Amino acid sequence: MSGSPEETKKHIDIYMKVAGALAVLTVVTVLASYIDVAVPLAIIIALIIATAKGSLVVSYFMHLVDEKSRSLAIALALTVFFWLVLMLVPIMTTSDTYGVHKPLPNANATHAEDGAH
């Protein structure tokens, strides 16, 4: 943020509106958790609300809407890309085993020993 006192006062008005929106969305987050839906849908709803709140914080409190730097845009785009890789690659590599009970190789070692006796 830079500029004249008038511009700063306009920013303060925006901060107050964003604060109000964040408070409302926090209440919505808690209320949404009481809706009886399947876990994957509950996760999606919670993350959509959290993403909306996060976007407000990053855009206005962190002044990203006012940033014009190309270097920063590239750095943040790379961060988002690698964050997605970090989130998606491990999930995709194990997605075929979700919900399948897969004990560790030595999980029943005691039983095997018992059987041997």
Add this chain to the structure above:
Amino acid sequence: MEIPYTVAERPDTGLNNVKLGIWLFLASEVMLFGGLFSTYVILRVGGVDWPLGAEYLNIPIGAFNTAVLIGSSVTMVMCFASLKLGDFAKYKTYMGWTLVLALTFLVVKGYEYYEKVSHDHLPSHSTFLAIYWTMTALHGLHIVGGVIVNGYFWGPGSKLWHQKREMFENRIEAAGLYWHFVDLVWIFLFPVLYLL
């Protein structure tokens, strides 16, 4: 010799070095917490049985702490706005409130930890509690770091305002970016751990 571009924008990046530096640091923090969130998702969707957060955690307390941290983000951004308006007294007040709210968050978190320990809900108890302790403790350490930095700028570090105003504004902006990031992480931690 003065360090260049601490206040003035570098022509090649379009930012001063303080701002570029804190954004790059925050990018590394995104990857740090991203790794833990990725771990959480793998453990959660890959687990045969997973408890609801509410079985172990107190939702009203978590929601209260969320409100406290959002409130501290508002007071932090008002610190910077006050400096832009040249009102140092208001800056001190808002920074004081930021510190009070941050300490409130830590006290509430400490109470939650005390409850967990007294019920023997330690990281070794379950995978859910292991990831809960890891993520919230790492976040708590970030809060402690923010309190130390903000406390410095509220106290002895604020003398810089009377000598080099623009440099002080820059430092508060950088401290604010860090603080908002810490708030941002909690915005995701709260629903993921407490509500799902």
